[in-house]
Amino acid sequence: MSTTKAHFNIGQIIHHKLFEYRGVVIDVDPNFEGSEDWYNAAATSKPPKEDPWYHILVDGGYLRTYVAQRNLEPDNNLEPIKHPDINDHFRGLTIKGYIPHAKSN
Helix, strand or coil, X not given: CCCCCCCCCCCCEEEECCCCCEEEEEEEECCCCCCHHHXXXXXXXXXXXXXXXXXXXXXXXXXXXXXXXXXXXXXXXXXXXXXXXXXXXXXXXXXXXXXXXXXXX
């Protein structure tokens, strides 16, 4: 079980420190939830599995990524994220980030 608190929230705009892209958080896992094969193939810097991991819509295309907390930092650029799925997850943008749609019961 992870004892590390998530540093980023759903709707927060982030910057990937290694790959230099912007994106927005659409979900947070308290620890790594992917497969061992994916981790060995894609997580080349071998970030800790016990820390939070984030599902990200990447700005400027169709990509979604799964990123370890240590590879992200806040992005204070107020430009909107350009991604075709942005409206599926959010209802607007403020200076604090995107506003998620209200969850229905």
